[in-house]
Amino acid sequence: PGERPRYGVCGSGWHGLHMKDFALISMAAYMTPTPRTDVPGLLQRLLPGTNATLARTGSGHRKWLELEVESCAAASHVAGGCRRVRVIAVSGTDPTKVQDILENIRMWTEPVMMEILSVTFPIVRAWHRDATEMVIGGIHRIIRWLALQDDRWQYEEILERVREIPSDEDVVLTGHSLGGGIALVVGALSGRHAVAIQPPGLYHAWAKHQEHHGASGPVRELHQSSVSLVVESDFVSNFDRHGGLVQTITCDRPQAGAALGCHALEGTICHLLRHCGDEDGHFASCTHDVPPREGRAEEGR
Incomplete structure (x- = not known):
């Protein structure tokens, strides 16, 4: 059982899965399926x-x-006894790949620039979202008019796949860090739910993706489709504001690994298990360590 205090998100589920399930699936998304990694076998152990x-x-x-x-234990109320859902899990940033770093810059350029601008002109902080949407959307309309737009985002393949899935099938997207941000974008563009683990915000940057994909209307698509788990002191979550349902949790070891100590997915998983417990009763404990300059390790039992 989890330690007190429990969070509001504890016990909540989406399509038969809990927050710690999405965090575990997001961890698996970092792996490349090969006979050696045995991702299918790992999924059976994680879920x-x-x-x-x-x-x-x-x-x-x-x-x-x-x-x-397919989950049957927690779906007695579902006709047929079981609940089926397709989960699209997106990997986060690989710091060794330049493409990943550049994609982060491309996706969150405008919110970061506006934050920098607000240091000189504090009035920018008081702007209504409609004002920032007009500015960001206008910038990208000009870029498109000048034929300088590069809108082949890394999430395009995922968006195309999600739109192929019949609307009567349950689909939920998830991911950690950049993967969580991509899950939020694709979920809002496709009208599907997204459960993001420690993502950057999307409140202002969403206007750019609306402009690129011809989506119109207010930010309600983001608010209605997204759930974000944010860790206190995690600097990645400070890129832009968050929309939708947001649960903030504390960081157990803010001093570990300097700035990235609170961004480690393993630590977040252990924190959820300690404070929410395991609703399914499969994991009794979780330990996580970040030895300085020696990598990191996680053990769950």
């Missing part, structure tokens, strides 16, 4: 109360997994 199978993987630069998850 022992479900029948989780690997249905598809991405073919582009951005790694992502499509899982078919």
